[in-house]
Amino acid sequence: MSRVEAATALILEVFRLNGALLAAGDALTRDLGLTSARWQVLGAVALAGRPLTIAGAARAMGLTRQAVRRLVTELAGDGFVALAPNPDHRRAALVVLTEAGRHAYAAAQERQAAWAARVTEGCESDSLRDATTLLRRLRAALERDEESGAAEA
């Protein structure tokens, strides 16, 4: 199997795994009023160390501002986050977790830890790390390729 074939197989598996992970995350957090996407937003805000704007959270998650904005609007409507005035920028409010948001996120995180331990049973930590490193490198190369002359090929 050539390198290109191996890469193609990896890509297709990433697509499948992505779908399966989203489904698993949805199931894991459904009764908390969360979904995979909403949970990930809470995580970005919770783990940032400092308050984030919508655009900042989007950068932290690798999504577009617009996608995160929609999720934040919904999360705010459901009381998981609130928008606090930003002293440094009148227009770009800061997304902060409410008590309910912290609570839901903590519950989700607990479940995820148990779940992750379960499904990675028999996996070496090193293998997981190696795979992560490879995917990261691949994505870096891919993004480099895009912004270079790939468009006019």
Add this chain to the structure above:
Amino acid sequence: MSRVEAATALILEVFRLNGALLAAGDALTRDLGLTSARWQVLGAVALAGRPLTIAGAARAMGLTRQAVRRLVTELAGDGFVALAPNPDHRRAALVVLTEAGRHAYAAAQERQAAWAARVTEGCESDSLRDATTLLRRLRAALERDEESGAAEA
């Protein structure tokens, strides 16, 4: 870093890479009238070895029938595929590539090979294979976990 932390990092990277791959595939095939999703449907049909129904293609791709149905309807509208009567099942028609479909898929495949060779430069084939194997195992464990008692946890 614990196994759970390593798994979490891997999961987040899968989400990001998935998004980046979709964007790259869209850019790669835009002028052919394709997208990542449509291209993948053509691939499933082209590589199956035998004619596929919509549900069969969905299974081959790891998506739902409904998602594939929509794409097939659009692809048929654009002349990339056609629906042929299925001798074995009056209701479930067979998806077949048209001449235009074969043409577009071949062009996309050529570009993808060059692209994959470019972005995997410096990656060992073995590393790609190992990562694929790990992701596959992870997904298998995940799907096993779902259908077992994970829902009532």
Add this chain to the structure above:
DNA sequence: AGGCAATTGACAATATGTTGTCGAGTGAGC
């Protein structure tokens, strides 16, 4: 034959994410 469970395509509702566009706000350079 007759019934029944599983599969299939269709349709609807919803969630997620992208691109494109716009005006408001910010900050650096002049």
Add this chain to the structure above:
DNA sequence: GCTCACTCGACAACATATTGTCAATTGCCT
């Protein structure tokens, strides 16, 4: 201070994919 490029949130349009539901079809079991 002015301008100009950049960033930001908002809005709209669209692509992708899921769940839920339904009736038609099929094949198995009795």
